[in-house]
Amino acid sequence: MIMDDLALERYFDDSIANESSYIGEEELGLQSPQKQPHASSSKAQNSSQLSNGTSGKLGDDLDLSFLPDDLNNQSSSSTAAAATNQNAAPDALDDSGICLDNSLPDSGATELRQGTVDLGQESRASPFCPMTPMTPMTPMTPVTEKSGIIPQLQNIVSTINLGCPLDLKFIALQARNAEYNPKRFAAVIMRIREPRTTALIFSSGKMVCTGAKSEEQSRLAARKYARVVQKLGFPARFLDFKIQNMVASCDVCFPIRLEGLVLTHQQFSSYEPELFPGLIYRMVKPRIVLLIFVSGKVVLTGAKDRAEIYEAFENIYPILKGFRKQ
Amino acid sequence: MSAAGLRCPGCGSSNIVDDDLYCQAQRVCVDCGSVVSEGSLADDPIGGSDVSYSRTTAVTKKPCLNLIKGLERVKEICRILRLSSEIEDLALTYFRQAYVHESFINVSLQRKELLAGCCVFVSCGQRDWPITLGTICCLLNADQTLVGGVYQEMMKVLNIQAPFINITDVIEAHIQEYKISAQHVPEELAEESEALTKRAVALVELAADSWIVTGRRLLPIMMAATYLAWQSLNPNKHRIRFPLSKFCQVAQVQKRTTATVRITELKQALCKLGRELPWIREAVTENNVVRLVEDILDHRHTLLARALKNHEKAKQDDCTQTDSSNPLTGEVAPSQLSESRDETANASSRVQPCPQNSRENPEGDVDDDHQGEDLEPNWGKRVLFAPPCVIHRKRRRVEQPVQNVTGDEEISDSEIDSYIRTPQEVRDFTLMQNMVSVSDSGKA
Numbered sequence: 008m009i010m011d012d013l014a015l016e017r018y019f020d021d022s023i024a025n026e027s028s029y030i031g032e033e034e035l036g037l038q039s040p041q042k043q044p045h046a047s048s049s050k051a052q053n054s055s056q057l058s059n060g061t062s063g064k065l066g067d068d069l070d071l072s073f074l075p076d077d078l079n080n081q082s083s084s085s086t087a088a089a090a091t092n093q094n095a096a097p098d099a100l101d102d103s104g105i106c107l108d109n110s111l112p113d114s115g116a117t118e119l120r121q122g123t124v125d126l127g128q129e130s131r132a133s134p135f136c137p138m139t140p141m142t143p144m145t146p147m148t149p150v151t152e153k154s155g156i157i158p159q160l161q162n163i164v165s166t167i168n169l170g171c172p173l174d175l176k177f178i179a180l181q182a183r184n185a186e187y188n189p190k191r192f193a194a195v196i197m198r199i200r201e202p203r204t205t206a207l208i209f210s211s212g213k214m215v216c217t218g219a220k221s222e223e224q225s226r227l228a229a230r231k232y233a234r235v236v237q238k239l240g241f242p243a244r245f246l247d248f249k250i251q252n253m254v255a256s257c258d259v260c261f262p263i264r265l266e267g268l269v270l271t272h273q274q275f276s277s278y279e280p281e282l283f284p285g286l287i288y289r290m291v292k293p294r295i296v297l298l299i300f301v302s303g304k305v306v307l308t309g310a311k312d313r314a315e316i317y318e319a320f321e322n323i324y325p326i327l328k329g330f331r332k333q
Numbered sequence: 334m335s336a337a338g339l340r341c342p343g344c345g346s347s348n349i350v351d352d353d354l355y356c357q358a359q360r361v362c363v364d365c366g367s368v369v370s371e372g373s374l375a376d377d378p379i380g381g382s383d384v385s386y387s388r389t390t391a392v393t394k395k396p397c398l399n400l401i402k403g404l405e406r407v408k409e410i411c412r413i414l415r416l417s418s419e420i421e422d423l424a425l426t427y428f429r430q431a432y433v434h435e436s437f438i439n440v441s442l443q444r445k446e447l448l449a450g451c452c453v454f455v456s457c458g459q460r461d462w463p464i465t466l467g468t469i470c471c472l473l474n475a476d477q478t479l480v481g482g483v484y485q486e487m488m489k490v491l492n493i494q495a496p497f498i499n500i501t502d503v504i505e506a507h508i509q510e511y512k513i514s515a516q517h518v519p520e521e522l523a524e525e526s527e528a529l530t531k532r533a534v535a536l537v538e539l540a541a542d543s544w545i546v547t548g549r550r551l552l553p554i555m556m557a558a559t560y561l562a563w564q565s566l567n568p569n570k571h572r573i574r575f576p577l578s579k580f581c582q583v584a585q586v587q588k589r590t591t592a593t594v595r596i597t598e599l600k601q602a603l604c605k606l607g608r609e610l611p612w613i614r615e616a617v618t619e620n621n622v623v624r625l626v627e628d629i630l631d632h633r634h635t636l637l638a639r640a641l642k643n644h645e646k647a648k649q650d651d652c653t654q655t656d657s658s659n660p661l662t663g664e665v666a667p668s669q670l671s672e673s674r675d676e677t678a679n680a681s682s683r684v685q686p687c688p689q690n691s692r693e694n695p696e697g698d699v700d701d702d703h704q705g706e707d708l709e710p711n712w713g714k715r716v717l718f719a720p721p722c723v724i725h726r727k728r729r730r731v732e733q734p735v736q737n738v739t740g741d742e743e744i745s746d747s748e749i750d751s752y753i754r755t756p757q758e759v760r761d762f763t764l765m766q767n768m769v770s771v772s773d774s775g776k777a
Binding site: 182222224227230234235261263273282300 | 465466467477481484485494495497499541544547548549550551712713719720722723737738739740741742744748749750751752753754758759762763
């Protein structure tokens with residue numbers, strides 16, 4: 008289809024907005040962190056990141072000539088300080104950005120802690136405050152903020168191996184919360200109330216646990232199922248617990264022009280209103296499938312880790328903002 | 334002649350000749366006369382020729398009969414739709430490609446027919462001659478879900494880009510189906526398809542702006558637009574009273590039930606714009622808006638701008654009014670607001686409430702929330718145009734947020750025991766099962 012000029016402009020504005028969001032970042036480290044290779048240059052404001060020697064990379068994009076010479080000294084001395092102090096968390100100072108924990112405030116706090124420690128090393132007070140963002144050198148569009156929306160997990164699917172063959176008929180007989188219909192499906196379907204989940208237990212001893220709203224809940228639920236099977240007399244163990252899929256959803260609270268989105272992101276999107284009302288967006292990095300609806304609700308699925316979901320949403324949010332009704 | 338390399342088992346001589354006895358081949362030793370070997374039919378596959386049945390009987394590999402039938406079906410569909418030869422060739426290529434793939438070679442004939450339709454659909458889209466999937470469904474007389482499934486599978490197999498169908502391209506073809514021109518119906522009901530198309534396209538664009546089109550199926554909207562266009566081209570009493578079902582009967586098209594809903598939505602959008610017409614004195618309702626459609630469509634953009642401006646002004650007036658009337662709400666509002674945001678059963682949680690203000694689509698001030706919206710802040714009710722699924726939001730079951738779970742907690746025995754049957758229960762259950770199975774076999 009032929010893209011009209013307006014859509015073309017919006018598309019370019021999008022990509023520029025994307026880029027500038029990496030170059031100019033706001034100060035709060037409490038946002039959901041981005042695991043992007045560009046993020047290293049964007050975290051330049053934090054002296055902890057500067058101490059990494061990413062200043063070389065910075066120099067390519069930004070003109071640092073206005074900064075005092077102290078800064079370079081500060082960075083070199085901080086490196087030594089950082090190395091000795093922060094050997095506990097080397098991943099956090101990686102080029103790829105902040106190390107992602109499951110809980111966001113922690114990573115934010117670590118970042119801030121590192122920042123303050125580094126500052127403490129310097130006896131001279133630097134006139135440059137590392138927390139304020141540097142002026143972006145290419146201010147084509149205003150710097151886009153982080154979305155401020157956190158996708159909520161709705162469903163986690165995990166598998167575990169109980170490590171012993173099971174007699175499904177016996178389990179179905181002895182357990183109150185089990186159903187077994189071998190003609191329909193070759194597994195026992197068991198449910199527990201807290202956390203509200205369902206498990207498929209196979210005769211090989213493998214089990215699938217679905218319905219939990221967080222990784223910890225899924226793990227707890229799987230342990231409970233294993234305990235039930237144990238109580239029934241089988242030598243069940245708890246092996247190879249692995250999360251296979253995570254589904255999350257959120258609401259951007261503005262309507263989205265799906266027709267425009269499918270035109271500009273044709274390689275990733277599939278929108279067939281005759282078949283399904285939502286647009287299916289297959290993101291490449293991270294490999295997540297997003298269902299985007301006209302109401303602004305977004306469903307993200309296919310993740311093995313919570314961080315992938317947050318990253319995918321932060322990737323799609325600026326794109327969606329571009330398709331808000333103007 | 335002598336067969337080299339063979340030795341007679343009897344005398345050891347190598348003087349062996351081929352001496353056929355009638356049709357049976359034999360090798361006989363010249364010196365002692367014993368038969369060294371004879372060609373036997375029973376031995377043929379082992380020692381003899383290894384040519385398979387298909388190699389000997391088939392002269393050339395003939396294409397599968399169903400493939401030929403499928404290709405014929407593709408050509409048929411193309412002829413019915415009067416498509417160009419370019420599209421027909423493309424469709425045939427796609428069909429051949431998809432047919433031999435493992436997902437389509439062993440499926441039912443019905444699915445192969447659907448595959449033919451889908452190939453035509455894709456080729457049309459790629460060559461800038463858009464038709465809807467609904468048309469293909471009608472032609473194949475198949476369920477849209479089934480066709481959809483085959484279509485998705487085919488796209489995966491062929492690995493091509495799905496063409497996006499724009500509704501304004503398709504509506505002209507859709508209107509051609511309606512037999513509502515002067516030669517088919519009496520004068521007072523007739524409309525020429527050009528005028529009808531023009532009016533319907535404008536209505537569809539208006540619908541698209543009002544979020545009625547995105548995410549919805551095309552056919553009901555096109556039907557609604559055609560019906561309203563027909564009504565508004567000559568809005569006399571007779572036509573306005575003419576129901577949709579009768580219209581479809583007259584035009585000889587099949588009525589879609591969701592078209593009535595779309596008509597209502599479209600009329601609502603028209604009303605919102607109709608109110609801005611400066612020369613209208615009485616209230617604009619869905620009953621009398623059809624007369625104004627022509628004027629509304631002519632001045633669509635101006636009316637839209639005015640409507641949005643007035644809406645924004647009205648909201649701001651509302652805010653200042655309630656603020657001045659109730660001074661307490663100013664303090665209550667923030668706490669209520671934080672409460673309502675916390676209790677939100679929305680699927681998302683906000684770390685920072687983002688003030689999403691844009692010139693044309695004001696979400697309203699944050700103060701708006703306390704205006705009786707003790708449920709989730711429904712932004713759809715605060716803007717002039719919003720997708721209907723947002724305005725009529727479903728009430729979600731509020732789930733209690735679970736406390737922080739580490740995953741390694743202690744699991745109490747009593748809880749696990751509650752999931753296991755007591756021995757008495759097991760006995761009762763087995764008894765009951767036996768009784769049920771006995772009675773079942775008795776009945777059967």
